[in-house]
Amino acid sequence: MTSLTFPADDAPGIAPMEAKLVDALPTGPDWQYEPKWDGFRCIAWRDGDRIALRSRSDKPLGRYFPEILAMLATIEESRFVLDGELVVPVGDALSFSALQARLHPAASRVTRLSAETPAQFVTFDCLAVGESDLIERPFAERRAALEAFHADIAIPDLHLSPRTRSEAVARDWLAQAGGALDGIVAKRLDLPYRPGERVMAKLKQHRTADCVVGGFRYASGEARAIGSLLLGLYNDEGQLDHVGFTSGIDAEAKIALLATLEPLIEAPGFTGDAPGGPSRWATARSAEWQPLRTELVVEVRYDQVSDDRFRHGTTLLRWRPDKAPADCKMAQLARELRPDELEALLAASHGPNPV
Known part of the structure; x- marks a missing residue:
């Protein structure tokens, strides 16, 4: 050497x-x-x-x-x-x-x-x-x-x-x-x-998954905007588990989404594992996550999964109005080697x- x-x-x-x-x-x-x-x-x-x-x-x-x-x-x-x-x-x-x-x-x-x-x-x-x-x-x-x-x-x-x-x-x-x-x-x-x-x-x-939007968080520092969508998949017991989030939403859509999401606010949103605490950068407003009726489905791109959770934030690809929320199941995630x-x-x- x-x-x-x-x-x-x-x-x-x-x-x-x-x-x-x-x-x-x-x-x-x-x-x-x-x-x-x-x-x-x-x-x-x-x-x-x-x-x-x-x-x-x-x-x-x-x-x-x-x-x-x-x-x-x-x-x-x-x-x-x-x-x-x-x-x-x-x-x-x-x-x-x-x-x-x-x-x-x-x-x-x-x-x-x-x-x-x-x-x-x-x-x-x-x-x-x-x-x-x-x-x-x-x-x-x-x-x-x-x-x-x-x-x-x-x-x-x-x-x-x-x-x-x-x-x-x-x-x-x-x-x-x-x-x-x-x-x-x-x-x-x-x-x-x-x-x-x-x-x-x-x-x-390049991995994708169709996920239920089970909740959202408001944007930090913005009066009326969406910060992130909280994603869920149904487990083998039929409960909706929180599996991650997507926050790559453009500025105009963050504001426009309020009109779609706020009328759907309704507990419990996630019936299985629920979202944990926010990051240390969150404000009091963005720390609160809002549960939604399970009516909306999005397709996201993700990289890695650990313990049935997306390890990192996902990329929003498109909304899936043609997809039934009940069909968004955990089995579609890439398993570990x-x-x-x-x-x-x-x-x-x-x-x-x-x-």
Whole structure:
């Protein structure tokens, strides 16, 4: 490791190379494609007895994932820097909420969770191994070094991410995962590692859902305007659960919507899980959510789901007057990746000549 310095907790490590959103995958013989994993980005360092895990924002992660530290300590090679993603299988799915639960100050809780729901590490780049500093080497060489690294070890919870040079194969991964993958990342084979730069390309899943408008919040700082629509889906018991919101409404529509929504104000709106508290930026007016009769349906675009909730705000695509509210059910949401699907995807990671 000539130019890579092992990071102390109070010293910077290295910023991960990142990707920019694209509408279509770049094509050609110079590109390689990989799944975009929905976990915690992590750069793992080892230099002898010193092992560190650093997040995308260069925060130490080791204390939250002691089982990963212990796993990396068992590898015969004692010097390496790996770029990858932390994931946690829980039951029949990979759970992002289980990852978030690890970021807790209580050591006792971290110890318990690391035993109950141990994490796994999916690697997709190698910045250094042994005495070889690979950060300025082309990605094709770094990937070859990563595959050679994995060829010498057999640890169930340390994975090599699959790759392909076929756009069709990459798109098949998305289809086979049933919408559970977050997307596809494209990398140039001749590209050196560029810390902190968005020099890769990522194509995200385009997922949509038809949701009942079960309530709304008034806009903060505006006398007469809608701030956000509160979205609901019916669960298996026939109750309307709050699943998220959409706030990407233009200024004119925010005002015009009042005439449509206020006559529909009627409790309870949500008969299952109801909206929680507002954000810390909300005013007293915008903090109050108004329940609506369940008559309106909207189609929204979303990216990720955790515990049957949209993880981020959604994009309003259109109103659906043709859609019956009772048909807006939880089953339409993209489920999280199942461990058996992860195993099938990872089985594609071996071999020096991807198709």
